[in-house]
Amino acid sequence: MTRLPSLKALQAFRHAAEMKSFKLAAEQLYVSQAAISQQIKTLEQQLGVTLFHRLTRDIELTREGQQLLPYISKAFHSLEQGIDRLNDDPAPQRLTLSTLPSFASRWLVPRLGNFQSQEENLSIHISPGITLDSFDDSTLDLAIRFGKGDYPGLSSRLLMRDYILPVCHPSLINHNRPAAEQLKELPLLTDDAPDMKDLWPLFETALGLPGTPKTHRLQVTDSNILVEALLSGQGVAAARFSLIYELIERGQLTCPLPIYLPSSFDYYLVAPEHHFKRPKVQRFEHWLRQQTDDIRRRWEIFSPQLKPIHCVTEHYGEQQQSDQ
Amino acid sequence: MTRLPSLKALQAFRHAAEMKSFKLAAEQLYVSQAAISQQIKTLEQQLGVTLFHRLTRDIELTREGQQLLPYISKAFHSLEQGIDRLNDDPAPQRLTLSTLPSFASRWLVPRLGNFQSQEENLSIHISPGITLDSFDDSTLDLAIRFGKGDYPGLSSRLLMRDYILPVCHPSLINHNRPAAEQLKELPLLTDDAPDMKDLWPLFETALGLPGTPKTHRLQVTDSNILVEALLSGQGVAAARFSLIYELIERGQLTCPLPIYLPSSFDYYLVAPEHHFKRPKVQRFEHWLRQQTDDIRRRWEIFSPQLKPIHCVTEHYGEQQQSDQ
DNA sequence: ACTTATAAATAAGAAAAACTTAATTATAAG
DNA sequence: CTTATAATTAAGTTTTTCTTATTTATAAGT
Numbered sequence: 001m002t003r004l005p006s007l008k009a010l011q012a013f014r015h016a017a018e019m020k021s022f023k024l025a026a027e028q029l030y031v032s033q034a035a036i037s038q039q040i041k042t043l044e045q046q047l048g049v050t051l052f053h054r055l056t057r058d059i060e061l062t063r064e065g066q067q068l069l070p071y072i073s074k075a076f077h078s079l080e081q082g083i084d085r086l087n088d089d090p091a092p093q094r095l096t097l098s099t100l101p102s103f104a105s106r107w108l109v110p111r112l113g114n115f116q117s118q119e120e121n122l123s124i125h126i127s128p129g130i131t132l133d134s135f136d137d138s139t140l141d142l143a144i145r146f147g148k149g150d151y152p153g154l155s156s157r158l159l160m161r162d163y164i165l166p167v168c169h170p171s172l173i174n175h176n177r178p179a180a181e182q183l184k185e186l187p188l189l190t191d192d193a194p195d196m197k198d199l200w201p202l203f204e205t206a207l208g209l210p211g212t213p214k215t216h217r218l219q220v221t222d223s224n225i226l227v228e229a230l231l232s233g234q235g236v237a238a239a240r241f242s243l244i245y246e247l248i249e250r251g252q253l254t255c256p257l258p259i260y261l262p263s264s265f266d267y268y269l270v271a272p273e274h275h276f277k278r279p280k281v282q283r284f285e286h287w288l289r290q291q292t293d294d295i296r297r298r299w300e301i302f303s304p305q306l307k308p309i310h311c312v313t314e315h316y317g318e319q320q321q322s323d324q
Numbered sequence: 325m326t327r328l329p330s331l332k333a334l335q336a337f338r339h340a341a342e343m344k345s346f347k348l349a350a351e352q353l354y355v356s357q358a359a360i361s362q363q364i365k366t367l368e369q370q371l372g373v374t375l376f377h378r379l380t381r382d383i384e385l386t387r388e389g390q391q392l393l394p395y396i397s398k399a400f401h402s403l404e405q406g407i408d409r410l411n412d413d414p415a416p417q418r419l420t421l422s423t424l425p426s427f428a429s430r431w432l433v434p435r436l437g438n439f440q441s442q443e444e445n446l447s448i449h450i451s452p453g454i455t456l457d458s459f460d461d462s463t464l465d466l467a468i469r470f471g472k473g474d475y476p477g478l479s480s481r482l483l484m485r486d487y488i489l490p491v492c493h494p495s496l497i498n499h500n501r502p503a504a505e506q507l508k509e510l511p512l513l514t515d516d517a518p519d520m521k522d523l524w525p526l527f528e529t530a531l532g533l534p535g536t537p538k539t540h541r542l543q544v545t546d547s548n549i550l551v552e553a554l555l556s557g558q559g560v561a562a563a564r565f566s567l568i569y570e571l572i573e574r575g576q577l578t579c580p581l582p583i584y585l586p587s588s589f590d591y592y593l594v595a596p597e598h599h600f601k602r603p604k605v606q607r608f609e610h611w612l613r614q615q616t617d618d619i620r621r622r623w624e625i626f627s628p629q630l631k632p633i634h635c636v637t638e639h640y641g642e643q644q645q646s647d648q
Numbered sequence: 649a650c651t652t653a654t655a656a657a658t659a660a661g662a663a664a665a666a667c668t669t670a671a672t673t674a675t676a677a678g
Numbered sequence: 679c680t681t682a683t684a685a686t687t688a689a690g691t692t693t694t695t696c697t698t699a700t701t702t703a704t705a706a707g708t
Contacts, residue, residue, distance in 0.1 A: 007331035035667050048597035049410050050477045056675045057684050063460050071406020075399040082395020086373050136387050273372035359696050380704045381655050
């Protein structure tokens with residue numbers, strides 16, 4: 001039942017018929033004219049029909065060719081239309097984003113006004129959530145996710161790298177004593193997200209401090225709440241630079257130890273590949289990268305004072321590739 | 325601009341979508357399931373879209389897949405319809421034949437009653453002509469042509485071989501004298517068709533007769549007229565067995581010399597390949613071959629008395645591949 | 649809970665299709 | 679009569695597609 005000829009042969013026929021020339025058809029399709037000649041020859045053999053009269057220096061459709069052409073054209077139109085529609089944006093005036101709640105409220109929303117002011121006609125919708133929303137219901141344009149960049153079935157682009165710092169409220173640190181010692185006495189606030197769990201001990205061993213388990217600890221599930229706890233001076237924690245750099249700059253938080261950990265998870269833009277072709281998404285991505293460039297500059301200013309702990313992140317590499 | 329995927333990939337998609345299974349699609353298309361899997365994978369890459377959700381033991385279309393499917397189906401319908409139409413018979417109740425006038429009147433028409441009686445609903449039209457009619461105007465179903473079987477752009481099938489005999493009216497021959505001598509005195513009737521020209525000298529040299537050019541001769545352009553002239557005793561001629569065998573059997577003509585020449589031209593059925601698939605054409609061909617079997621049997625009875633002249637027909641081979 | 653069975657994915661190599669260049673053919677135009 | 683053009687043909691190369699064998703994931707059966 002494989003009675004259908006190949007698309008290439010049909011395309012050759014279509015172009016040759018429209019141009020009334022194998023040569024021009026070949027140019028349009030970026031192949032040699034011999035290729036067209038051969039395709040049409042085999043097409044004619046397969047169909048058992050002569051499609052063209054070969055006159056000396058031009059060709060013309062036979063009756064059968066004329067009869068066939070409209071069906072072929074129609075078929076190609078339908079194919080092309082279907083494929084074009086796939087990439088069409090169902091709602092070009094509306095940009096729907098999925099992000100982590102912490103990133104949304106602490107970083108994205110405060111800046112979004114700037115983007116909205118230059119995109120008068122675009123309404124922006126944010127869908128905050130821990131898990132990655134499905135792109136199947138067609139409403140979601142783009143996700144900003146925190147992970148390793150492996151999102152099966154989706155296309156991802158690195159938005160920015162992140163770094164993890166030990167932080168606490170400035171009032172908890174007495175500058176006359178070594179900070180490391182004081183930290184031992186403070187309650188530890190932990191984030192149980194997979195990428196943030198059990199990071200504190202790495203700081204301690206890096207400093208050669210005995211790994212005495214902390215007695216006081218407060219465990220949260222959302223980085224946002226963790227930051228609020230830090231701001232109110234409830235203890236120390238490992239926190240992401242991206243979420244707290246402004247607080248440090250403003251003196252609302254401090255980084256008591258001159259060390260940091262490169263994050264094993266980074267920020268990615270995630271969507272089906274074709275969503276990245278939507279003009280509104282491209283404009284948003286462009287704006288977003290301007291904003292993250294700003295973070296990167298701040299980090300470049302801030303980081304020289306710190307020493308990286310190159311923790312071999314193998315125990316992250318092995319764990320389930322979970323994502324927030 | 326080669327943005328279209330291959331037909332195979334689209335066909336794989338179509339069947340997989342309809343069957344909700346790569347395995348079943350593979351069976352329908354007579355390929356392995358791995359082939360379908362790969363085709364769809366590359367299709368998804370090309371389109372930048374996920375077409376199927378892979379659940380464990382079945383698959384389902386994504387939103388994009390659902391959106392694409394109707395366009396693809398429509399395109400395939402159009403293709404299939406166009407190709408089917410090509411082979412459709414525009415007038416199944418009417419059989420139009422093109423043949424040589426001589427063959428039509430002397431052989432075909434007298435027998436056609438037999439065919440027509442078993443084909444009540446088929447009207448038969450004969451278009452007699454020296455040259456091969458064009459198949460472009462869609463009215464012609466089949467041609468019965470006399471030639472070498474090379475009809476560029478058309479399909480041809482050998483219908484029957486033919487043989488050339490020296491013949492004249494019986495009354496012209498006196499059985500008490502050697503026939504060869506008597507023939508020298510009779511007028512020669514010639515057919516100036518390319519395949520019949522200059523055949524008489526071959527008979528003469530075959531018999532070892534001096535090639536004294538005949539003084540009396542009558543030249544005709546149609547074999548039919550030649551036969552009429554022979555019947556009325558106007559002379560001798562080289563004539564086709566197919567056209568005169570019944571006259572010999574009835575004693576209306578005689579073959580005075582026990583020799584014959586295999587014809588360099590034979591009878592062929594000629595048409596665009598797909599015309600041979602039309603039911604009415606197939607029925608006609610079947611009937612026609614029954615009829616020509618009869619001629620062949622008669623020849624097998626008649627020919628043992630004769631000696632073939634294996635004239636090296638090179639001067640036919642080299643001449644223009646003309647056709648009657 | 650453990651085995652079995654199913655459907656899809658993947659890898660590697662074989663087979664088929666399509667393309668390229670170069671040479672040939674046929675004929676209109678100069 | 680020569681030249682130039684467009685198509686065809688031939689031969690060899692590249693690309694695509696397919697097959698077999700293996701792997702993965704999971705639902706179903708024991």
